[in-house]
Amino acid sequence: MSKSLTLSHPTGVIHTSIKLPASKSEANRALIISVLSGSAAELHNLSEANDTQLLQRLLNSDSETIDAEDAGTVMRFLTAYYAITGQSKTLVGTERMCQRPIKVLVDALRELGASITYLGEEGYPPLKIEAFKGSGKKHLKVRSDISSQYISALLMVAPLLPEGLVLELDGKIGSRPYINMTLSLMKHFGVEAAFEGNIITVPHQKYKSASFEVESDWSAASYWYSIVALAKEADVTLLGLRKDSFQGDSAVADIMAHLGVYTSFTDKGIQLTKKHCEKFLSYDFSDCPDLAQTVVALGAALGVKLEITGLESLRIKETDRIQALQIELLSMGSKLEEITPGVFRMEPGIISKEKFNFRTYQDHRMAMAFAPLALLAPTQIQEPTVVRKSYPGFWEDLQKAAFEIKYND
Ligand SMILES: O=C(O)C1=C[C@@H](OP(=O)(O)O)[C@@H](O)[C@H](O)C1
Numbered sequence: 169m170s171k172s173l174t175l176s177h178p179t180g181v182i183h184t185s186i187k188l189p190a191s192k193s194e195a196n197r198a199l200i201i202s203v204l205s206g207s208a209a210e211l212h213n214l215s216e217a218n219d220t221q222l223l224q225r226l227l228n229s230d231s232e233t234i235d236a237e238d239a240g241t242v243m244r245f246l247t248a249y250y251a252i253t254g255q256s257k258t259l260v261g262t263e264r265m266c267q268r269p270i271k272v273l274v275d276a277l278r279e280l281g282a283s284i285t286y287l288g289e290e291g292y293p294p295l296k297i298e299a300f301k302g303s304g305k306k307h308l309k310v311r312s313d314i315s316s317q318y319i320s321a322l323l324m325v326a327p328l329l330p331e332g333l334v335l336e337l338d339g340k341i342g343s344r345p346y347i348n349m350t351l352s353l354m355k356h357f358g359v360e361a362a363f364e365g366n367i368i369t370v371p372h373q374k375y376k377s378a379s380f381e382v383e384s385d386w387s388a389a390s391y392w393y394s395i396v397a398l399a400k401e402a403d404v405t406l407l408g409l410r411k412d413s414f415q416g417d418s419a420v421a422d423i424m425a426h427l428g429v430y431t432s433f434t435d436k437g438i439q440l441t442k443k444h445c446e447k448f449l450s451y452d453f454s455d456c457p458d459l460a461q462t463v464v465a466l467g468a469a470l471g472v473k474l475e476i477t478g479l480e481s482l483r484i485k486e487t488d489r490i491q492a493l494q495i496e497l498l499s500m501g502s503k504l505e506e507i508t509p510g511v512f513r514m515e516p517g518i519i520s521k522e523k524f525n526f527r528t529y530q531d532h533r534m535a536m537a538f539a540p541l542a543l544l545a546p547t548q549i550q551e552p553t554v555v556r557k558s559y560p561g562f563w564e565d566l567q568k569a570a571f572e573i574k575y576n577d
């Protein structure tokens with residue numbers, strides 16, 4: 169496997185049509201709900217993303233040790249699934265996964281009667297899960313400002329509990345659209361729930377078998393928006409995206425309307441073309457944290473000043489994404505600074521058009537967010553295979569759009 173690749177785009181003119189990978193968030197919910205329903209659902213367009221392929225394999229595995237690798241949804245959703253169904257499992261993950269907190273979820277599951285032991289540091293994977301002895305408890309207060317994946321994990325198992333579950337969300341609700349996505353998928357599979365104020369109520373119910381078609385991934389679409397914004401000329405069709413999406417990252421269409429990309433919806437997906445770009449953007453990423461890297465890298469490349477909030481969860485994802493962005497932006501003469509607690513300013517610098525070299529920190533989104541800069545200058549990307557987590561065909565799709573790729577040893 170090459171240690172790095174160098175990308176360039178000789179013409180800067182892009183006319184292409186891309187079949188995006190499917191959403192790993194939708195696919196991983198559908199897989200968990202399908203196994204909870206007890207009858208295999210017909211799932212179409214399951215993502216080729218490693219996070220989804222991995223969950224599929226693990227759900228079919230009899231092994232006692234389960235390796236969630238670097239997949240947050242896999243670790244959190246399986247913890248709740250094994251705990252509530254009382255399966256004896258040891259859940260492990262990458263070194264980084266063992267630095268990503270899971271205490272809020274483990275505390276909640278223990279209150280419901282799960283037996284979970286930390287095998288390493290308190291509050292973090294690896295975990296040992298054993299028999300479930302239902303506590304009969306129905307009301308739980310859970311923090312909602314660290315990761316919405318804890319809430320989604322609890323919601324999906326909630327209908328199995330004899331009393332159902334009432335979750336009181338405590339604090340700011342981060343990544344809220346992912347909670348709504350979970351409730352929408354549950355509804356698709358026949359389970360009703362109510363989300364009013366900060367209270368989510370899920371009565372005891374049975375999932376029904378249904379077929380489900382996973383939509384293309386809007387987070388993956390964001391890198392194509394950057395490409396259109398940076399191209400000299402562009403007309404890009406992205407297949408399989410819908411206006412009435414379950415995915416909060418569909419907000420990328422509104423954000424990019426400020427950064428020079430016009431979106432039109434067709435019956436097959438979306439078409440992206442170029443339009444006027446503004447000089448300043450202020451945005452709160454609380455609902456769509458996975459778009460932050462795309463927008464920050466693009467703002468630096470376009471010379472657009474940004475004022476951004478809602479980045480709290482970025483420090484505990486595949487890497488500390490704020491730190492990774494700060495370092496890589498500095499390498500191109502731009503600055504990302506926290507000016508008051510929680511408020512960041514990105515000041516673009518004068519960009520050298522000679523070449524770029526970006527490190528990726530075992531984070532697929534670092535690789536894909538910076539790759540579009542190859543439209544400005546030859547761009548070296550370290551450890552390019554990281555994209556396999558959500559978009560394994562990313563580099564091949566870039567070649568389809570006439571990017572040239574040289575793999576380095
Ligand atoms: O539930 C999901 O599918 C996800 C929720 C988000 O995580 P947080 O809730 O931890 O912000 C998001 O960043 C992640 O890529 C996928």
Ligand SMILES: C=C(OP(=O)(O)O)C(=O)O
Binds near residue numbers: 533
């Ligand atoms: C944060 C992400 O994934 P996860 O938390 O599921 O590992 C991501 O894909 O950007």
